[in-house]
Structures are given as C-alpha cells and as structure tokens.
Amino acid sequence: MARDYYGILGVGRNASDQEIKRAYRKLARELHPDVNPDADAQEKFRDVSTAYEVLSDPEKRRIVDMGGDPMESAGAGGGFSGAGFGGLGDVFEAFFGGMGAAGGQRRPRGRVQPGADSLLRTRLSLAECAVGVTKHLTVDTAVLCDLCQGAGTNGNSKPVRCETCGGAGEVQTVQRSFLGQVMTSRPCPTCRGTGETIPDPCRKCGGDGRVRSRREIAAPIPAGVANGMRVRLAAQGEIGPGGGPAGDLYVEIVEQPHDTFVRDGDDLHCTIRVPMVDAALGTTVVIDTILDGPTELSIPAGTQPGEVSVLRGHGMPKLRSSARGDLVAHLDIVVPTKLDNKQSELLRKYKSTRNGERTEVLSAQSEHNSGLFARLRASFSGR
Numbered sequence: 572m573a574r575d576y577y578g579i580l581g582v583g584r585n586a587s588d589q590e591i592k593r594a595y596r597k598l599a600r601e602l603h604p605d606v607n608p609d610a611d612a613q614e615k616f617r618d619v620s621t622a623y624e625v626l627s628d629p630e631k632r633r634i635v636d637m638g639g640d641p642m643e644s645a646g647a648g649g650g651f652s653g654a655g656f657g658g659l660g661d662v663f664e665a666f667f668g669g670m671g672a673a674g675g676q677r678r679p680r681g682r683v684q685p686g687a688d689s690l691l692r693t694r695l696s697l698a699e700c701a702v703g704v705t706k707h708l709t710v711d712t713a714v715l716c717d718l719c720q721g722a723g724t725n726g727n728s729k730p731v732r733c734e735t736c737g738g739a740g741e742v743q744t745v746q747r748s749f750l751g752q753v754m755t756s757r758p759c760p761t762c763r764g765t766g767e768t769i770p771d772p773c774r775k776c777g778g779d780g781r782v783r784s785r786r787e788i789a790a791p792i793p794a795g796v797a798n799g800m801r802v803r804l805a806a807q808g809e810i811g812p813g814g815g816p817a818g819d820l821y822v823e824i825v826e827q828p829h830d831t832f833v834r835d836g837d838d839l840h841c842t843i844r845v846p847m848v849d850a851a852l853g854t855t856v857v858i859d860t861i862l863d864g865p866t867e868l869s870i871p872a873g874t875q876p877g878e879v880s881v882l883r884g885h886g887m888p889k890l891r892s893s894a895r896g897d898l899v900a901h902l903d904i905v906v907p908t909k910l911d912n913k914q915s916e917l918l919r920k921y922k923s924t925r926n927g928e929r930t931e932v933l934s935a936q937s938e939h940n941s942g943l944f945a946r947l948r949a950s951f952s953g954r
C-alpha cells in the first residue's frame with residue numbers, strides 16, 4: 572500500500588512546494604529529537620521527514636501522484652537514498668535551502684540510475700472500453716545510446732574522479748541554526764553526486780548514456796476500463812541515466828462521451844422518449860446496444876413518468892471478470908404540446924369516458940404517492 576505522504580504533512584494534493592516546505596518546517600520544529608525527545612515524537616519525525624523527502628522531490632512526488640510509493644521501490648531499484656530516514660540533511664535543506672532533489676545522499680551515487688516512469692493518455696470510445704483494444708501509440712522516451720551503450724564515454728576514454736568533491740559525490744558546509752552549529756552535506760554540483768566526471772563524453776548522448784527516441788508500441792487495453800484508469804506497461808518508460816533500467820509506462824484512458832449512453836461504473840444509462848399514448852397502451856422499442864447489437868425493450872401498458880426499465884447484464888463488462896453491469900433505460904413520458912382540433916376533440920371524448928378522474932392535490936400518505944416514492948428509491952439504489 573502506498574503511504575499517504577500528503578496526509579502525514581497535513582497538506583492537500585495540490586499543495587505548492589512552498590506550502591509543503593512550510594508544513595514540514597512547522598512539524599519539524601515540534602518533533603525534532605533535539606526539541607522533543609519523546610519516542611512517539613521521534614517516530615513521527617521520521618515519518619514527517621520521509622514525507623518531505625518524497626514530496627519535495629518532483630520525481631518522487633510524481634510517483635506518489637500516480638498511485639505509487641517511491642520509498643517502497645527503494646530496496647528493489649536501489650535508486651533512492653538509505654531507508655528513507657531523511658534526518659538532519661533534510662531538516663537543513665528545508666530551513667536553509669540546498670541543492671534540492673537529492674537531499675539525504677551520503678555516498679556518491681552511481682552514475683547508473685533507474686529511469687523515470689512515463690505517462691501517456693489515449694482516447695477510447697465507449698465501445699473500445701467495452702470490448703478492449705490494442706492501441707498503437709507513439710512513445711517519445713529516453714532510450715539507450717547505441718553509440719556508447721550507456722557508458723557515456725567517447726571511444727575507449729574513461730570517467731575520472733571529480734575534482735570538486737574528490738570523488739565523494741558531496742560537498743560539505745557548516746551552518747548555524749537554532750539547533751547549534753551543524754555540518755551539512757549536499758550533492759556535488761560538478762558531478763551531480765556521482766563522484767566522477769567524463770572528460771571526453773560520447774558524441775551522441777553527451778555523456779548521459781541515453782538519447783531521446785520515438786517508437787511505436789502496441790498497448791493492450793483490457794475490456795472494462797474506464798475514464799482515468801491507468802494501464803501499466805512494465806519497463807516501457809524512460810531508460811535511466813547511464814543506461815539504468817527503464818521505468819514503467821502508464822497509459823491513461825480518456826473515455827469519449829457516447830451519443831446514447833452515459834456510463835456510471837459498469838452500468839449504462841439512456842433516456843427513452845415515450846409518447847403519452849404509447850405509455851398508456853404499451854409498446855416496444857429497439858435499443859442499439861454497444862455489445863449485444865439491437866435489443867428489444869418492452870414498455871408495458873400503463874408506464875408512468877420517471878419509471879426505469881432495466882436490461883440486466885447488458886451494461887459494461889467488469890474489469891477482469893465475465894460479469895457485466897446493467898443497462899438502465901429511463902422512460903421519459905411526453906405529453907403533446909400542440910393538438911389540432913380533431914385531436915383535442917378525441918381527447919375530450921376520451922375524458923368523457925373517465926368519469927372519476929380529476930386533477931387534485933394528493934395526500935403524502937396516499938397509495939399513489941407511496942408507490943411513486945418506492946419506485947424512486949428503487950431506481951436510486953439501482954434495483
């Protein structure tokens with residue numbers, strides 16, 4: 572389960588970098604072990620520091636926003652620092668500003684890093700969502716540089732130790748604060764924390780080990796997907812710096828509105844216009860369904876305004892299941908707005924045969940009303 576880093580810092584998902592920093596500072600002031608030795612507070616301080624480490628790093632925050640947990644992949648991918656306990660480095664970064672992204676590094680990090688995940692959106696019609704489809708997509712990502720195979724060097728040249736940091740990958744500064752004088756370190760700006768530089772870089776990739784490239788992929792989209800869902804294609808994302816393992820590619824579904832049906836989860840809703848006389852006498856109508864072709868719906872004699880008629884199992888397929896939702900037809904009874912003389916006369920004649928009927932205000936407890944309310948409740952609960 573991904574942890575709720577926004578909740579830990581008490582900020583909204585749209586919080587700006589400034590708001591995140593402010594929330595973190597406030598909590599760090601209360602919880603820092605030097606200020607609050609309580610064991611509980613220390614636990615919280617670690618959580619808060621981890622949350623800040625994640626949300627202050629655009630890459631990690633992106634992973635969180637895509638529903639992942641960047642700290643969880645730390646073990647597997649090896650791309651992130653330590654066990655995620657930010658500690659002093661991060662506190663100082665929040666209070667005094669630092670190099671940003673790579674807070675909390677303690678050793679030179681390898682030049683080879685795991686690649687980032689990528690996200691693409693694709694439009695699907697409701698029919699495509701219903702049956703599933705293979706989408707041919709153009710992906711523009713970083714791929715391995717074929718000239719240096721990720722090494723980043725030109726020909727047989729080799730990387731050399733960074734002169735700025737002496738190969739440590741970080742530079743140190745002394746800072747003064749409410750906690751006393753503390754030495755902090757940050758990633759070396761010359762080698763970006765790798766501890767080495769490439770004096771004779773690859774002509775094609777400039778030393779990064781990867782180049783941008785466009786390619787076509789076939790993305791299998793399963794039946795039952797809905798707007799906003801993301802299909803994950805493992806290792807189809809960006810390749811990492813130095814030829815590191817590729818991230819994942821997520822394909823987000825953008826469902827196009829349909830002419831007839833409105834989707835609600837696995838159910839489909841449509842509205843059927845029923846002329847007053849058809850509602851009274853009963854009729855049938857053919858619905859052109861998405862998966863089952865033309866399907867007959869019978870509208871019984873005496874159908875009332877607001878009634879629904881449900882075709883069970885004629886809705887959308889449920890994802891990774893053979894079950895299907897329902898098709899719910901809302902019956903809209905239409906009273907004619909214009910009548911010619913002959914029609915008016917026919918209706919008056921009809922009225923004269925219905926002696927007991929008149930227009931009246933009903934008691935809320937009347938049988939008619941309770942029936943109407945029961946039907947409304949049933950249609951809300953999707954019966």
Ligand SMILES: [Zn+2]
Nearest residue numbers: 733736759762
């Ligand atoms: Zn360096």
Ligand SMILES: [Zn+2]
Nearest residue numbers: 716719773776
């Ligand atoms: Zn290259």
